[in-house]
Amino acid sequence: MTILRLARLLLLAVALALPGILFAQSPEPPDYKAWEKTATEAEQMVQADKAQRQEFDKIRQEVVNWREKFKAAEDINASQISTVKAQIEALGPPPKEGQSEDKAIADRRKKLNDELAQLQSPGLRATEAASRADSIVANIDQLLRARQTDKLLRLTPSPLNPINWPEGLKVLSELTSELASEMGQQLNDTDPYASARNNAPAIVGLLLVALLLVARGRTWIDKLADVLEARLARNAQRVIDFIVSLGQLLLPIAGIVLLEAALVQTELFGSRWMELLIAIGVVLSAAFVAFWLSGRIFPRNDRQVAPFTLQSERRREGRLLTISLAVFAAIQGPFGDWLVARGQDVIEGSAKTAEEIDAAGHTLDAGFGVLVFPLQVLAAIALFRFGQLLRRHLRNETSGSEEGAFRDRLVGALGNALIAVAVVAPVLGGIGYINAANALIFPTILTLGLIALLLVLNQFFTDVYVLVARREDDGRDSLIPALIGFLLGLLAMPPAALIWGARPADLAEMWTRFQNGVSVSGVTISPGIFLTFAIVFVIGLMVTRLLQGALKTSLLPKTKIDKGGQNAIVSGLGYFGIFLAAVIAISSAGIDLSSLAIVAGALSVGVGFGLQTIVQNFVSGIILLIERPISEGDWIEVNGQMGIVKAISVRSTRIETFDRTEVIVPNADLISGQVTNWTRGNVTGRLIVPVGVAYGTDTRKVETILHEVAANQSLVMMNPEPVVIFKGFGADSLDFEVRVILSDVNFILRVQSEMNHEINQRFAEAGIEIPFAQRDVWLRNPEVLRPSKDDAEAQSDKAEDKGSEDSDDTASKRPVSRAEYGKPQPGEGPEGLEQQRHDSSDGEADAGDR
Incomplete structure (x- = not known):
């Protein structure tokens, strides 16, 4: 508890000191001459639209830096401006048209207004410059996006046309000859192997370690995982298995890095060869990453939790498809970029005239289309099969929960999308939209990899939560894992945007706009304002809770206020503290709600009804x-x-x-x-116990017994004393009531039960009968129950026919004829009923007469 209080006090001190730290130094005014030069240059570049993308990125970054300076300069003289405004408000409202005010006040108001205008001038100039910078940045972004769109929609020669196939061979031959020429130049040196001999120990060591890591690293990690999992609990096994499995990813990649380092030490490769080797290293690294991811998404054994319900054969196919897709994406990515860059240097570098430049451009477009199209087809086939695997998961999944059904719908939609991309992308590439096909199929592959990584990380953090919280598998369906998944999804949005063509500058611009805030009806809401509001409100809430706890546990128990009053005071303090904390937080954050007054007034009507x-x-x-x-x-x-x-x-x-x-x-x-x-x-209360006795009972005796029973109860008060009331003559009994006052009405049912027990016992000892309701049933016309003569004869004939077919044993069970039914049996029928009633009536009148 002490540590918690210290942490709260530290948080309070930091929150109070933060504004002073942030605004301790006033920003210096920007150099507007230098800014004018940069802004003019940027605007001319945008208007000409001839610069390369790298040049636009450079000038854009300069404009962004200037904009940050202007944003900081908008608050110049903020404290002085606030002071002058307060002084102007102290003078009162200005006179209306046609009215005048005191000359001294008028002169003072004019002087303060002039001073205010002078103080606001630097901020207004900075705001104007920042607006101009925003416009320049937006124009550059619009221009680059237009170029990107034109590139995607550009139609190149179809790779399906055999006429263009030689162009692809030409590009490959030019690149091969360029690499051979560079290697020949390296080997034509006086002693090309001098560096290799001098660095031989380091080169050999790096090669040996690299080969061991690449060849045996994964096997070592598998053995280590088996040893650790055999000694750990089930929940810990999953966490350790993930951590150890990272070695299967890191060790081979480290081996590739060491291998390339060994090749660099030889100094036998030129710049183009090194670029090629780096691209090959990226492809191999992507293969190992895909190998690790595929093992987590499509596990080889059942000890790992698989996100998809597939048979072992299908999981093996999933691992193969994952690795293939990663290799295809890596070849098209870094390797393809190297191929395009070097091809442009080689083919366009030799072009001199305009005709040669056009021919070189045609060769590049046709050649690269021919080289990339087979890769697109292979990637599309792998994507198609991957989509079918996801659809097969839907057929195998039998989840009955709503959450599982929603997840299955997402998986099914993803599988259908993959199949659609696998069909559409090769068609576009075959027509000649190579760039559009690339922008469709390979970002889809990278998005699949990102989704797989999110699934793996979500599973790992969920396992960590289950282990730390010491919960069983039901903890995986709790709120914390869901929040973890949501947070991972938010963190994955920027990488996903980059995958699908967004530039880092676009994301930076979005973040800048987010930091600057969003204006809603004149109120600007930014992360800084929201953070200030949240911190101040939380501090106010904590202070309120501390005061409530102090009152409830220390101060109020020492007063004479009852418990209900104490709870009312504590609750009222809580509501007042929350309201006060909200008001202080809004004021501290600088949120002006006056502009929202009209909107709030309009909404209050609708909200009032709702x-x-x-x-x-x-x-x-x-x-x-x-x-x-x-x-x-x-x-x-x-x-x-x-x-x-x-x-x-x-x-x-x-x-x-x-x-x-x-x-x-x-x-x-x-x-x-x-x-x-x-x-x-108070807890006193009255208890009324009704009692009924049979007619003929001594009422005074009953009253005495009931009074004694009431007086014997410990919770019955003697002042006022118990009262027994003879209420009257009921339909079945003589009715009495026992009225007592209990000292604690919470025990009313217990006292009533004890009194009933004792009353029953005392009445039994005294021979007093407690009656119950009795009713006599009289039949007005008993003769209607007897059947007519014709019905009796017909029933008798039928019974005789039936009786001739029955055995002696069943004769006793034969149906009784209506004639026989009509005869009164002993103790049955109206006469029997009358006889019984006569016997039990002890001298009452005959039933038939009645």
Whole structure:
């Protein structure tokens, strides 16, 4: 607790000191002459539209740097401006048209307004320059995006046309000859192997280590993982397995880096060869990364959690497709960029005239299209098969949960999208839109890799959470793993944007605009403002909670205020503290809500209708806390529900019934409805026990017994003493009531039960009968139950026919004829009923006569 308080105090000190640190030094005014020169140059470049992309990127970065300076200069003289504005407001409102004011006040107002204009001038100039910089940056971005769009939509010679195939061979031969020429120049030196001999120990060592890491690194990591997992718990196994598996990725890549370092030490390769070797190293590294990812997404054994439901054969196919797609993307990426750059240098470098330049451009377009198109087709085939694998997962998946169904729909949509890309991209490439096909198929592959990485990282962080929280597998479906996945998705958005063609400058511009804030109805909301608001509000909330805790535990228990009053004071302090913290936070963040007054007024009408019930309950809750007609711990009855009040909030009151169920009662019902509070003020209460005795009982004796029973109860108060009332003559009994006052009404049911037990015992000992309701049934016309003569004869004939076919054993079970049914049997029928009634009536009148 002490450490927590120290941390809170430190956070408070940092928050209070942060504004002073940020604004301790006033920014210097920018050099507007230098800015004018840079801005003019940038505007001329945009208008001419002839510079290369690298030149535009350079001038754009300069303009962005100037813009940051202007943004910082907008707050020049901010404190002085605030002071002068306060002085002007102190003079009062300016006179209206046709009115005048005191000359001294008018002169002072004019002087302050002139001083204010002079102080605001640097900030206004900086704002104007920043606006111009924004316009230049936007124009450059628009121009570069237009160029990128033109490049994607440019139609090149079709690679399916056999006429263009020699152009591809020509590009390859030119590059091969260029590499051979460079290697020949390296070997034509006086002693080309001198550096290799001098660095032989280092070269041999690097080569040996590189080969060991590439060839045996993964095997070592597998053995280490088996040893560790055999000694660890199940939850720890998954975490250690992921950490150890990173060695399968890092060791081979380290071996590739060492291998290239060894080749550099030989000094036998020129610049173009080194670029080629680096591109090859990137391709190999991508293969190892894909090998690791495929092992996590499509595991080789069942001990790892697989995100897709596939058979072992399909998982093996998934691993092969993943590696193939990574290699294709790497070949088209760094290797393809090297191929394009070197091809342009070689082929366009030899062109002199305009015709030669046009011919070189045709050769490059046709040759690169011929070389890239087979790679596009292979990548499309792999994507098509990958999409089919995802669709097969849907056929194997039987998830019944809503979350699982949503995830399966996403997987199915992804599989359909991959199949669509695999069909459309080669068609575009075959037509001649090579750049568009590349921009469609290879970013899709990279996006698949990003999704796979997110799945692996999400699984790892979920395993870490389950391990740290010491929860079983049910912890994987809790809130924290879902938040982890959401955060990883947000972090993946910038890489995804870069994959699909966004420039880093575009992302930087979006981040800058986000930092500058978004204007909503004249109110600017930026991360800095939001952070200031959040910090101040949290500090205010913590102070409120500390004050509430101090009052509740230290101060209020020492007063004579009852528990309900103490809770009302603590709750009221909490609401007031939250409101005050919000107001201070808004003021500290510099948010001006005056411009939102009209919008808030318009919304308040609609909100008032929509939230009428909530507002009514809220006001009722405030009234309950102030008037306190009920308090926590009271036994109340409302709307037919009876129970103990457990909590009173601003919207509702929580009642726990005697069968341990919770009832949420809106506060409006407690204010406007009828509420019975059994324990408000004191816990005494009256108990009424009704008793009935048989007619003929001595009523005075009954009264004496009942009075003694009531007096014997320990919770029955003797002042006022118990009262026994002879209420009257009931339909079945003589009715009495025992009325007592209990010292604690919470035990009313227990006292009533004990009194009933004792009354029953005392009445049994005294021979007093407790009657129960009895009813006699009289038949007005019993003769209607007897059947007619014709019906009796027909029933008799039918019974005789049936009886001739039955055996002696079944004769006793034969149906009784209607004639026989009509005869009164002993103890049956009206006569029997009359006889029984006569026998039990002890001298009453004959039933037939009645």
